[in-house]
Amino acid sequence: MIILFYIAAAIAVISTVCVILQSNIVHALIYLITSLLSVAVIFYVLGAPFAAMLEAIVYAGAIMVLFLFVIMMLNLGQHTRDQEKSWLTSKVWIAPSIMSGILLVQLVNVLSELDHDVELTRVGVLEVSALLFGPYVLAVELASILLLAGLVSAYHLAKK
Amino acid sequence: MFRLINDTLTSQVVTLWKVFAHAFVKADTVEYPDQQPYMFPRWRGRIILSRDPDGEERCVACNLCAVACPVDCIALQKTEDEEGRWYPEFFRINFSRCIMCGFCEEACPTNAIQLTPDFEMAEYVRQDMVWEKEDLLINGTGKYHDYNFYRVAGKKIGGKDKGEGLNEAKPVDVRSLMP
């Protein structure tokens, strides 16, 4: 199980780096979807299968589709690819990456000193639902009102 | 919404049922190579050249079929035998151009060129679609059994002098004073 975690984590890190480095926006999106799916696998390994499925359905399945939808509308071609390439010069990325590299070394250092015997607790659908409609019912209702406002305004705009 | 449900029930469901009921209707398909369809005698298919009841070629090489042909698929050359009878030296139909319109048959004054109910004339080599006179000629009269052009025409050929044709008056001797 822990090997599964490391594989998924490696894929997540590599594909996320690829998202940034890609100049072709469609390829970048495919890497982002891969990254989200590997995060879903990590959730599953860590004992949250419901969260994993929601990650796959909502993030990888719905939100990224909308991203792709917008990209289709924008009519991007070779010129945007060239523009992306011209922005990605070494003097732009070298200083931030050195600094974040130092931060990464520190993070690994701190994490290695931690006691990493994490207790795996499986969180199923029932537990998540009980929490959502128990202590956090107000937050859920507020979020749903926000969504309702979005729905009404989208309907209004579409009707025009 | 009720209108939509009503429409769905009366239109879509009824359509589904009616199409489903077609499963119990006999299929219209004719299974062609096993089951040959009846071809009508006047079907416009493969072109032939017929002979008159005496067994001679009917075609007199008048070129009217070649003129009538809208796609110019007929080519022929006239020649004459020693008795004065006209016939084609060669007669060539390019069936890869022919559209089976039947204009040649209508134009033909001697009922020589006729269309038959045969339509199976595919070839693997395109050149084989060009048919010569030997391929076109049949040993028969085709659709018109008794017609013989030289019997009714006034042309003099071997064995038939002027005035010996069917319904033909004797030639007038212009030098004579008698009526």
Place this chain on the structure above:
Amino acid sequence: MAFEIGSGITIAAILGVVIVVAAMLIWVERRLLSLWQERLGPNRVGWFGLLQVVADMIKIFTKEDWIPPFADRFTFVLAPAIIMTVILLSFGVIPFAPNIGVIDSNLGVLFVLAMASLGAYSVMLAGLASDNKYALLGALRAAAQMISYEVFMGISLLGVVALAGSFNLREIVLSQAEGWYVIPQFIGFIIFLIAGIAESHRLPFDIPEAEQEICAGYHTEYSGMKFGMFFVGEYLGLVLISSLITVLFFGGWMGAAFLPPIVWFSIKAGGFIAFFILLRAAIPRPRYDQLMTYGWLFLLPVSLLNLLITGAIILSVQ
């Protein structure tokens, strides 16, 4: 030869049977369509034309597999692989019989929904990578249609999930021992049926590939086996939707004891496949905006109401 859930032989058998059935559906569909159109259909190659499938396979495998020079190669090749992978993965959670299945996931329904939503990428990436206006139009339509109908598909399922009290498809089947869910969840069944057709974009909802309007939609530029994968993927989707309807609403393998469970499952799923083909033969394609309006203004409120009433009844009974 003992079949049990998750054994290698079972997985191989399911994979093989599903792909062969999907390929055979090409022939089944042509024969059934011609039956309803008073024709005979392919009946020359082999017994009743059964080898027509083999002939089609040979043709499609030996065709030139051409990638247009203006296409985005990586995405172009990736797209047909996605649809096959995603739909074959979905078969993993379907319980075919008490001892036949790949995994017994506690989140089977959600897994199917997740795979269905990933299936949208195949169509969209294909359209986007082809760099062709018809393909792009098809992909745009597919994206809107698939993410819209996923919503109704998910909500219409929830009534069944609430009644069974589980996301596990096997438990859903077992909880139908007293009665199939098609009776209490008839509205949910109808909505799932409609959304399922839209999700597998088959006729009458084949708007993404509407031949008369946008030649072949998203797979205009595809040829050879890449097109074949879209083609077989469509039939795999048909088998998947039929199996899901059988499992969720018609008691899966349950049936009278004189036939083995897998036969009952095949009969029910086959009936739905035939029904989908009948829909294709009978119903004309709606306009794109009609489809979207129908979805959002009719199916969404009805499916929400269905869920609300189901929940209320369950609560009042308890």
